[in-house]
Amino acid sequence: MTKKDNAKIKQFEDEAFSDPKGTELTTSLGVKVEDNQNSLKAGERGATLLEDFLLRDKLIHFDRERIPERVVHARAVGAHGYFEAYEGNDKWTKADFLTNTKTQTPIFVRISTVQGGRGSADVVRDVRGFSIKFYTQQGNYDLVGNNIPVFFIQDAIKFPDFVHAVKPEDHNEIPTGQSAHDTFWDFISLNTETAHMTTWVMSDRAIPRNLRSIQGFGVHTFRLINAKNEAHLVKFHWTPKQGVAQVVWDEALKLNGKDPDFHRRDLTDAINQGNYPEWVLGAQIFTEEEAAKWDFDVLDPTKLVPEELVPVTPLGKFVLNRNTDEFFAETEQVAFSPANVVPGIDFSNDPLLQGRLFSYTDTHLHRLGTPNFNQIPINKPVCPYHTNRRGGFANHDIHKGQANYEPNSVDGNYPREAKGNPQAFTSYAEKVEGSKLRIRPESFADHFSQATLNYKSLKKHEQQHIKDAYAFELSKVKREEIRKRVIDQILVNIDLDLAQFVADELGLDAPKKPTAKLHEAKIKTSEKLTIEAFPAPDIKQRKIAVLVHDGANSASVDAVKKWAESENAIAEVLAPNAAPVKSKNGKEIAVDGRQNGEPSVTYDAVVVIDGNNLDTFKKDGVARHYVLETYKHLKPFVLLGDKEALLDTLGLEPDAAIFTTDDFKAVAKDFKAAIQDHRLWDREEKAKAVPA
Numbered sequence: 193m194t195k196k197d198n199a200k201i202k203q204f205e206d207e208a209f210s211d212p213k214g215t216e217l218t219t220s221l222g223v224k225v226e227d228n229q230n231s232l233k234a235g236e237r238g239a240t241l242l243e244d245f246l247l248r249d250k251l252i253h254f255d256r257e258r259i260p261e262r263v264v265h266a267r268a269v270g271a272h273g274y275f276e277a278y279e280g281n282d283k284w285t286k287a288d289f290l291t292n293t294k295t296q297t298p299i300f301v302r303i304s305t306v307q308g309g310r311g312s313a314d315v316v317r318d319v320r321g322f323s324i325k326f327y328t329q330q331g332n333y334d335l336v337g338n339n340i341p342v343f344f345i346q347d348a349i350k351f352p353d354f355v356h357a358v359k360p361e362d363h364n365e366i367p368t369g370q371s372a373h374d375t376f377w378d379f380i381s382l383n384t385e386t387a388h389m390t391t392w393v394m395s396d397r398a399i400p401r402n403l404r405s406i407q408g409f410g411v412h413t414f415r416l417i418n419a420k421n422e423a424h425l426v427k428f429h430w431t432p433k434q435g436v437a438q439v440v441w442d443e444a445l446k447l448n449g450k451d452p453d454f455h456r457r458d459l460t461d462a463i464n465q466g467n468y469p470e471w472v473l474g475a476q477i478f479t480e481e482e483a484a485k486w487d488f489d490v491l492d493p494t495k496l497v498p499e500e501l502v503p504v505t506p507l508g509k510f511v512l513n514r515n516t517d518e519f520f521a522e523t524e525q526v527a528f529s530p531a532n533v534v535p536g537i538d539f540s541n542d543p544l545l546q547g548r549l550f551s552y553t554d555t556h557l558h559r560l561g562t563p564n565f566n567q568i569p570i571n572k573p574v575c576p577y578h579t580n581r582r583g584g585f586a587n588h589d590i591h592k593g594q595a596n597y598e599p600n601s602v603d604g605n606y607p608r609e610a611k612g613n614p615q616a617f618t619s620y621a622e623k624v625e626g627s628k629l630r631i632r633p634e635s636f637a638d639h640f641s642q643a644t645l646n647y648k649s650l651k652k653h654e655q656q657h658i659k660d661a662y663a664f665e666l667s668k669v670k671r672e673e674i675r676k677r678v679i680d681q682i683l684v685n686i687d688l689d690l691a692q693f694v695a696d697e698l699g700l701d702a703p704k705k706p707t708a709k710l711h712e713a714k715i716k717t718s719e720k721l722t723i724e725a726f727p728a729p730d731i732k733q734r735k736i737a738v739l740v741h742d743g744a745n746s747a748s749v750d751a752v753k754k755w756a757e758s759e760n761a762i763a764e765v766l767a768p769n770a771a772p773v774k775s776k777n778g779k780e781i782a783v784d785g786r787q788n789g790e791p792s793v794t795y796d797a798v799v800v801i802d803g804n805n806l807d808t809f810k811k812d813g814v815a816r817h818y819v820l821e822t823y824k825h826l827k828p829f830v831l832l833g834d835k836e837a838l839l840d841t842l843g844l845e846p847d848a849a850i851f852t853t854d855d856f857k858a859v860a861k862d863f864k865a866a867i868q869d870h871r872l873w874d875r876e877e878k879a880k881a882v883p884a
């Protein structure tokens with residue numbers, strides 16, 4: 193797919209789904225509508241006539257506007273972009289989009305939460321789904337992954353039980369978008385294979401700062417096949433060039449009320465702003481022989497391959513550069529499936545993956561209501577396709593020729609099998625033998641060593657957040673026997689200190705030694721599991737709240753705005769109300785929003801402008817809360833002018849992310865570095881003293 197082809201597709205889309213500007217309203221059949229306000233009545237005050245086809249056309253469609261929401265991953269945001277391959281991938285794969293470095297492959301990405309319904313909030317503690325559809329010249333390839341490298345369960349047959357347990361409870365549909373409830377933890381406590389994944393879901397990975405700063409993982413082991421038909425096993429990773437970042441738990445809780453669309457808005461804004469998010473798609477590539485030597489099974493989706501064993505090979509990069517035009521037509525109707533592969537990529541026998549290969553298509557048949565769902569524009573391949581599939585609801589394709597079967601003689605046996613064509617898909621001839629069994633392999637029996645590996649590999653503050661998250665979630669569990677079972681059967685087998693902390697928080701006892709027979713893992717810590725391994729390279733698209741009152745120094749406002757612009761960041765001036773404020777020299781300062789309406793949790797940093805009377809500030813509870821909350825959430829702020837007095841009033845001590853100065857320029861460099869770091873974790877202990 194060349195840039196020109198890309199442009200052609202866009203032009204075709206634009207023509208087919210034309211812009212409404214300058215057009216008049218019509219019915220679905222194109223009849224112009226003269227009156228869209230009144231239905232057709234028998235007399236001025238009379239009954240509505242059945243004859244009113246304009247009314248019927250409108251209501252009949254409206255009545256059917258919803259389709260079943262996804263049973264999981266219902267809440268999402270979607271965006272378009274492109275993928276570019278790096279050189280040298282033909283060693284591993286013959287997939288055209290991964291080896292042809294001269295083309296850009298169009299992609300569509302959908303990022304989702306798992307538990308909540310379509311209308312739930314964004315910043316819940318949850319896994320993020322991260323699906324990518326590559327519209328390649330060899331057909332559509334879908335990478336349907338998560339932002340966490342492992343999964344809860346080992347076998348697809350357990351998935352409906354797991355999902356029932358995590359979703360809102362059956363009897364009252366509570367809670368929304370949360371795993372902090374009895375049935376989820378009951379399931380966890382009774383299925384020790386979930387231990388590793390729960391350390392990730394209780395970690396900061398599950399409360400991302402934004403969706404531009406999450407990693408993606410294919411989770412399962414897949415295969416890459418090269419032109420010589422040689423196979424390598426792979427684990428896919430995609431790593432954000434923006435770095436990885438989280439919010440603190442109190443921010444997450446507040447964001448869900450103050451801006452439930454926080455993540456969706458952020459992604460859309462960044463793309464509109466031209467700050468296109470980018471990820472490097474890579475893979476850990478290894479052979480069956482290498483994998484056979486490791487002390488875990490690569491077919492077990494509750495295990496990751498530590499990067500100490502196999503580093504990630506970069507394969508290409510992808511960029512998101514276009515927002516959707518219509519949420520339903522694109523983000524809601526897009527149909528991903530791990531079964532959508534192209535020549536050069538194949539599956540492994542991971543029993544979770546094997547079940548997924550069936551489940552997604554089955555879901556689409558239910559949700560989209562027709563086997564023709566691949567003809568919906570967002571799902572349609574961009575390469576030519578020739579099938580003998582005919583009929584079915586909502587068939588859009590009009591086929592030419594007489595033959596709808598193969599082989600045929602009436603149309604010269606076209607479309608015919610692509611026999612011997614290296615572009616055709618052939619399954620990797622993996623040798624299989626064995627008895628038919630419902631069995632879990634012994635090599636899947638170690639449920640704890642990688643849970644411990646993950647926990648031990650994290651920084652102190654990340655470990656503390658995990659402790660706090662287990663304590664928070666379990667404190668919401670009503671049944672004491674479930675709380676106890678999580679401590680006794682899961683936590684003590686991950687880490688004794690973790691178990692003791694959670695037990696203390698819940699007023700329970702923790703066993704003093706592990707209760708399971710533990711497997712001694714060869715690798716004890718891994719460098720790439722901490723978020724700190726993925727720092728941000730800049731402060732592009734970060735949002736800075738600039739607080740002003742009447743009497744503010746307009747020169748300082750200008751200096752902050754100019755600096756933010758030079759960093760590709762966003763400075764927004766917030767005042768007590770939306771009216772412009774008067775600067776100290778009588779100038780009007782334009783205002784972007786109200787301090788009350790644009791809360792601190794939606795910003796990365798704050799600057800309090802000098803010039804306004806300190807007493808005014810002291811009396812303004814909203815502004816003072818703004819600064820206190822910014823402090824509480826470990827974010828940097830600048831207090832211009834004589835604001836050290838304010839620090840005193842607020843009872844805050846100076847630290848490395850608080851800047852007091854008369855001249856913004858003097859602290860701009862250090863302020864930038866603090867914003868780049870996102871949060872000052874060293875402040876966390878002290879910040880506990882500040883009320884939430």
Ligand code: HDE
Binds near residue numbers: 322351410411528
């Ligand atoms: Fe999914 N999953 N899943 N899942 N999953 C769905 O498909 C399923 C699993 C993931 O943006 C559903 O179209 C089974 C792992 C994402 O549209 C459904 C099993 C991973 C998305 C389904 C799993 C995922 C889904 C619901 C265990 C990470 C959103 C609606 C065998 C690698 C896709 C739909 C999108 C969605 C089934 C486990 C990721 C029901 C049976 C592991 C990102 O078909």
